[in-house]
Amino acid sequence: MNADVCVQRTRHPSRSSMALILFRAFLTCPDACVFQMVQDPTQFDVLVMPNLYGDILSDLCAGLIGGLGVTPSGNIGANGVAIFESVHGTAPDIAGMDLANPTALLLSAVMMLRHMGLHDHADKIQTACFDTIRDKKVRLKSLLGGLQYFCSFKSKFQTMKAACL
């Protein structure tokens, strides 16, 4: 429960080059964190933790927002090396049938663009993606346990392309 000051350089062109972020370091056990997370996830912003707790908590958070089909992720290494991936399964039964939900990989690509500094493109694609999901005409079906994602990919992609241009 210490108050700490963190200085973070932001690369976003619209903000100042050095942003001072004041945060309260929450030292909390994973058990205390999880029941707060389940009851009120909005109190959390950024969480940092070791490997195992991260595995458990990241999947818990993914479950809260709608599953692995809409969750982007990235693995950042030293010297700017990074791999961005979607963490859902391979779903071989719907492969090649134009049914897979591209949201997770698309948002991971958005993360990649931000990492590379291409914020304009990232914003465009992200806005298009969210608008498409919000649009009731395109129905996204996803089954959380079976990791199978059905989506009318073609129509979604076309809507997104139209929104981007």
Next chain:
Amino acid sequence: FSLETHLLPRKNLVAPPARYGGRHTVTLIPGDGIGPELAKHVCELFRFCCVPVDFEVVNVDSTKTSEDDINNAIMAIRRNGVALKGNIETNHNLPPSHKSRNSLLRTTLDLYASVMHSQSLPGVRTHHRNIDIITIRENTEGEYSSLEHESVPGVVECLKIITRTKSLRIADYAFRTAREKGRRRVTAIHKANIMSLGDGLFLECCKEVASGYPEITFNSMIVDNTTMQLVSRPQQFDVMVMPNLYGNVVSNVCAGLVGGPGLVPGANYGENYAVFETGTRNTGKSIANRNTANPTAMLLASCLLLDHLKLHGYASMIRKAILSTITDSQVRFDQCYMQFVGGIQLLLLRPALYFDITLNMSSPLCSSCTLLIWEVRAPHLKWSSPSWMQSRAVDLAHRDTRNQMTVRLHLSL
């Protein structure tokens, strides 16, 4: 609907003998934070209900490094056989040789099974409904073996111990519990894809025990998928058995799903001893001494204690009172009252209003009017802006002829 006990009677586990005129002696360890006030509530409740239980209070000072306090507590539990405890704080600033007092208690007394029954309570608004999960957590080994060393500065090794004996024991406990309570499915939670030796052994032991219980379906699930399934579709789980650390996380998720740490009791069972506490084992330092802690978890834990002592009449009376309080349709969860057979009504009220409370004094059990005011934080209130209810004044209004007294409570936020 009924709040069931998960008491598992075993042939060689005998409740401690009643002493001194039919009264049981139970060790009470108040602990830190909200522990002492919750313990006080339990004592007062038992006094009013005339439960034949005497508490032997043993205080454990968490600031001291010497282990005398906790050893006294362990000796008292050995003497009495059962205990009710609050959580003892573990100070992280003390050297690593200072072990967690709670974990020392559990391992010394070999309380190998930590059982938590998370049930959706009617009257408590949660996102998911109809949850009924029993989480059985191995309590003595796993990641909590306290075996850590730093051979090279800056590189710490922490040993996670999984043994065949203890895994078989906890799996057997889980399946026996499932059979006794008529449950259909046991799910083992693991991370055997990464820890293939440790969790692989645990899983193998569970499979071995499962073969002896053909009427119960056994399946396994990886812990990260489990937490995701728990927040999306928790109704698919029935009984869950898991090693120590996953048990900690998963049982807390289940507690959060049914309404929070203030509602779920927990029990630690061993071969010879049983210790009851709140399910999520929090000290609650931030809400200590403000008369705002939710007593439900500790009261339900005391009901489990009474069931263990075979005082089922008292246990069901208190449970019924708690349940009727929570399910009363006129009462929202941010106000609740406890009504006991015997007639004393204890109130927690809506903020910024005053209420007329009727105390039924006609019960022969109560000789004096004592008003206990418990204030409950509503689970729907955001944690970032809690509104605490403070009782400011109690006015004694009048006493009517039906042996009842009406009291007016003024509350303000």
